[in-house]
Amino acid sequence: MLNFEETNNILSTDQIFELFLNNSKFNVIYREALFPIKTSSININKNDVVEVLLGMSSVGTKTIAFFHKIPRIQTLFKLRAPLLFITRLLPEHLEIPTIFIKNLDNLIDLLNIAEKTSMESNLPVNVVLSPNVFNNISKNNNIEREHSIIKPYLSSDSLKKFDFESLYEHLQLSEAILSNFFKNIELTDELSFYENNKSFIPYIVPNIKNKFIEKIAQSTFKIPNEEKYFFNKLSLQFNINLKFEIYEKRDSEVDTKSYLCPGCPFVPLKGIVKNYQMVFSDIPCSIIQNLFNVKFANFNEYYGLTYERTQLNTLYIGNISNINNHFINNLKPHQKIILLADNETYKINNLPLLKKLFKAPATNFIFPYSCENIPHKKSATIKEKKCKCLSLNEKAKCIENTYCPALFYHDNKVFINSALCIGCNFCKEFCPYGAIR
Numbered sequence: 001m002l003n004f005e006e007t008n009n010i011l012s013t014d015q016i017f018e019l020f021l022n023n024s025k026f027n028v029i030y031r032e033a034l035f036p037i038k039t040s041s042i043n044i045n046k047n048d049v050v051e052v053l054l055g056m057s058s059v060g061t062k063t064i065a066f067f068h069k070i071p072r073i074q075t076l077f078k079l080r081a082p083l084l085f086i087t088r089l090l091p092e093h094l095e096i097p098t099i100f101i102k103n104l105d106n107l108i109d110l111l112n113i114a115e116k117t118s119m120e121s122n123l124p125v126n127v128v129l130s131p132n133v134f135n136n137i138s139k140n141n142n143i144e145r146e147h148s149i150i151k152p153y154l155s156s157d158s159l160k161k162f163d164f165e166s167l168y169e170h171l172q173l174s175e176a177i178l179s180n181f182f183k184n185i186e187l188t189d190e191l192s193f194y195e196n197n198k199s200f201i202p203y204i205v206p207n208i209k210n211k212f213i214e215k216i217a218q219s220t221f222k223i224p225n226e227e228k229y230f231f232n233k234l235s236l237q238f239n240i241n242l243k244f245e246i247y248e249k250r251d252s253e254v255d256t257k258s259y260l261c262p263g264c265p266f267v268p269l270k271g272i273v274k275n276y277q278m279v280f281s282d283i284p285c286s287i288i289q290n291l292f293n294v295k296f297a298n299f300n301e302y303y304g305l306t307y308e309r310t311q312l313n314t315l316y317i318g319n320i321s322n323i324n325n326h327f328i329n330n331l332k333p334h335q336k337i338i339l340l341a342d343n344e345t346y347k348i349n350n351l352p353l354l355k356k357l358f359k360a361p362a363t364n365f366i367f368p369y370s371c372e373n374i375p376h377k378k379s380a381t382i383k384e385k386k387c388k389c390l391s392l393n394e395k396a397k398c399i400e401n402t403y404c405p406a407l408f409y410h411d412n413k414v415f416i417n418s419a420l421c422i423g424c425n426f427c428k429e430f431c432p433y434g435a436i437r
Helices: 013-022 049-058 102-122 164-181 212-216 226-238 268-272 286-292 299-305 397-401 426-430
Strands: 028-031 063-066 083-087 098-101 125-131 221-222 242-246 278-281 294-296 314-318 336-340 365-367 405-410 411-414
Touching: 013 102, 049 063, 049 083, 083 102, 098 102, 102 125, 102 164, 221 226, 226 242, 268 286, 268 314, 268 397, 268 426, 278 286, 278 299, 286 294, 294 365, 299 314, 397 405, 397 426
Parallel strands: 028 063, 063 083, 083 125, 098 125, 221 242, 278 294, 278 314, 314 336, 336 365
Antiparallel strands: 405 411
16 A cells, blocks of 8 residues: 555546546547446447447547456457456357456556557457456556557448458467566466456457466466356366365455445445345445355346245345336335335336435435446545544544545555545444544
8 A cells, every 4th residue: 555655646536547548549438337347438338339339449449348247259350449457257168369457556557558459459458457456546657659540431342340360360460468567477376366366367368378378277276265166267268277276265354445435325325234144236346245245146036036935134235227216116014125226217106305414214226326326525634633433442433334445554544545535435434533634
């Protein structure tokens, strides 16, 4: 984590992406709902978006798309302009060149090499971001590469599918670019994408064994159980017999900067959540799911699961735009819900809008925003003389309870990084000494 003296001239993850997108001059940006990067997005049906993006790039429209998980790309066309898929989960299928980014400090360099690879190989490129990249800060924000403007051009070759030999040639080209860029990277015997202190394969090109694939095929390495499925996919993809040992994650100090988004609606709701044996939500956030033991389900699924009373008391928290009003009007007494207002049309009969976030009724109300539209206000500040918890050997309740990346330690005090703070004032609610304003 950055020291207090280093917090000048730094950029947040959102600001770095904003710089990259503006400098790269992408014509089209698509963002899947609730992806944790704030940017504009064109409105396309999720089921149609991959074909639309491929069509755009095949005629020369520079395109970037943000997905939680890379969708299937079973048909590849020769592209005239870069097409980047930015994702946050390890891929289940390896169909295009893929770059893995674990450190925010080299984010710009790796986004640039992804764009270069897509442009020169005429293939889409997947960039997978680890949890450490989100809601973080960095001082390395130089963008030196010049990005050309490409004008769309429609011809008879547009949407021309690759044949096997031609596709392999373009994959080899992407391999040459990426192997040269990552030539000095070395792997350790413990591999993990989601854990910060472990190494990981920097890139993969389908059907081509790079030096990193060859190394792990020739040795025994350790991986966390949660990532076993990915390495099994690698084994099948490259027809190799991988030898690995499963290790249990070690207990370590929580790195709060990689936790929840500032202003996450689940923070003021956690007092309610802990009273239920099983909580469901349609918010696809693994951090929320892990921290609050939330099961992913849409409202219709929850309604069916709890139609008859079971041995467990349950709660559903989800976006109001995904709710079936017919079911809402027919809720049974044991079916408890909290709806997140992800749009302005949030009026539902018999459900009040919550006005004081930390003084909510038990259930059945509307929270005034969702993860998609967290309001931004003036950054909070800390009165240093009143910040006593650490000097008294107490835990910093503001950090322990909010999991906010804007809060950090320095010189036995807690500070707020204004580049990440959005002014939700959740930390103020938990501070017992009135040090936050």
